[in-house]
Amino acid sequence: MRYNYGKGWRLQYMTQDEIRVRFAPSPTGPFHIGGARSALFNWLLARKMGGKLILRIEDTDLERSTKESEENIKEALKWLGMTWDEGIDIGGEYGPYRQTERLDIYQKYTEELLAKGLAYHCYCTDEELEKDRQQQMANGETPHYLGRCSHLTKESEAKFIAEGRKPTVRFRVPPNQQIVFTDLVRGTVSFESNGVGDFVIVKSDGIPVYNYAVVIDDALMKMTHVIRAEEHLSNTPRQLLIYDALGFKRPEFGHISLILGKDRTKMSKRHGATSVQQYRDLGYLPEALVNFLALLGWSPVGEQEIFSLEELIQAFSMDRVAKNPAVFDVDKLNYINATYIKQASPECVLELALPHLQAAGYVDGTLTAEKRAWLMEVMTAVKEHLSYGAQVVDHVDIFFNEDVQFESEEAAEVLRDEDASQVIEVFKEKMAALETVDAASVKKVLKSIVKELKLGGKKVYMPLRVAMTGKMHGPDLDHIIPIIGREKVMARINATMAKM
């Protein structure tokens, strides 16, 4: 058995009315790829089980939260193809879905905790707290609040208030308790309450802290499963204590491991692109990114690796989520994206590539229908070579640049071959005689030259390739030629030969 509770939980929840899961990001910066994966697993679980996905915004960090980040998250989720059933924008039975709009709700529970003596006001200053922390660390103890304000007399409390101190609210952690829960991906996890220490649940400005608000929201919003990143695992005991103190039913927890960079530390900017937006801007396809993310920490039963969204939903299950952290492997992402690009329509590839073609100055903002059609042919020729959209600029100069430059001395050498000029002469004649110039007719021409001149294919193709592109490599010649067009091909060849 992989987990000591077996697979029963799945049955248990299949018979329940509905699964309710949430994705609850804090809008404090670019939408991280790890957040996208958390969202994905929740979304997949909800869709698989016919449940609901709730999108809640955890914006209690007033300094760092921005509306812009929130928009960013929504856009990214939509782009990736994930939709939510309740939450910001669309509302629902358990709203509001933005924590700063729920302050009155939290306050009600805070008063309850205070009244029951399960929480208390703390007037300690940052300096005092920091001093305690230093000392405990020096003593080799788990730093935690010493409880200085836990039993304040009315007099001293009045004195602090008179001094103008703004209190925080601390949760009174019961001593000598074992906090145990069963994690969907990790099995039984246990903590000692003694290691926790009374923690702040409401800041001195009256705003609740994450560990507190999250519990009230998840409970009130009737979450059945909390699937989130492993960084929250160590916070879970604190949250469990609050569930119990408030008499809430505990949901199931599942902590999925973190996504690491190449050096096995948490993914950060120095590992390259870390936000969903960056991958979109680089010209990755949302389906490919989702496919890749799904495989990072989850594995399907069979050997299939390329999954559509629908197939992922069918195949997904929480009991195949891995416990160990996963290194983000761009090579594999590129491979997956490349396979999606190969299957994609020219229109779709053009869409990925267009911003990069524009940035490189190959095309300007306005595209005529004719130009667009031509670009699609170019895309068809190069899409086999692309891992992502931005790479297009490495492959298209041969279609845009009429001034042929040899990429190397080796290339120039090809045209000095004894048979080169004859090949080119024959090619020009045959091309001129052609009624329609397309891949099939060009291919016929090229083959006939090989045959008639009794030369190897290399001796025929390479001089022509170099004469019209200056390069030794590129897409198939019979594809390139119709795209460049007969006139320009001729002009290029003539110009190149004149230089010899």
Next chain:
RNA sequence: GGCCCUAUGGUCGAGAGGUUUAAGACGCCGCCCUCUCAAGGCGGAGGCAGGGGUUCAAUUCCCCUUAGGGCUACCA
């Protein structure tokens, strides 16, 4: 420092005590195809972190060590 999580090739990972000669994929190397580069096809190299147990049998269960990560905030 304390607490918690994790440990199969370079990477993602299958594996649920004997079915393993340890899947599959990416990457790497070679061959084929081919005008070239890709793509595609075929093949190859490469791994159970170390040490103790438990057991007739351990990659699989337990313990320790080591390594990595997370938490330890009036961040989330």
